[in-house]
Amino acid sequence: MSELWQPWENLFLHEVGRTMPIHVIAEKLERSESAITRQASRIGAPLISRMTGKPWTAAELYLFGRFSVEEIATATGRSIYSVRSKRNSLSRSGGLTMREWTACELAALMRYTNTEVAEITGRSIEEVGDKRLQVNIERNGWDVNDQEREEA
Numbered sequence: 001m002s003e004l005w006q007p008w009e010n011l012f013l014h015e016v017g018r019t020m021p022i023h024v025i026a027e028k029l030e031r032s033e034s035a036i037t038r039q040a041s042r043i044g045a046p047l048i049s050r051m052t053g054k055p056w057t058a059a060e061l062y063l064f065g066r067f068s069v070e071e072i073a074t075a076t077g078r079s080i081y082s083v084r085s086k087r088n089s090l091s092r093s094g095g096l097t098m099r100e101w102t103a104c105e106l107a108a109l110m111r112y113t114n115t116e117v118a119e120i121t122g123r124s125i126e127e128v129g130d131k132r133l134q135v136n137i138e139r140n141g142w143d144v145n146d147q148e149r150e151e152a
Contacts, residue, residue, distance in 0.1 A: 068122030
């Protein structure tokens with residue numbers, strides 16, 4: 001059976017969990033890496049994630065909303081999965097600004113389905129749907145001529 005955790009060990013985990021790699025903590029506390037991970041989970045101590053990878057630079061973040069996922073992956077040397085994950089986290093946090101729609105993209109919007117436009121332009125289906133709604137509102141004058149309000 002393993003040795004019980006001492007209060008000072010728990011404090012140490014809380015203090016260095018975000019800054020010190022797990023293998024170093026394990027070495028200092030003379031415990032296995034799995035024991036460190038388990039105890040940190042039990043007491044709610046934050047640990048460095050093995051999945052964080054290299055941090056995104058401001059220059060790399062600038063590419064989002066201006067280029068497709070494939071172009072960003074090529075330019076940054078990151079995987080497409082990494083770029084998609086970052087794009088999704090930016091869009092959830094509201095930090096993603098989308099690039100302007102070109103005339104060619106707007107023409108495709110009038111000709112193809114949302115899924116096809118998303119594939120052609122490299123934009124998300126949600127963004128394509130939002131743009132289609134905006135274009136329809138403007139084109140049909142729904143923003144100024146609301147039939148429901150006029151009838152009431």
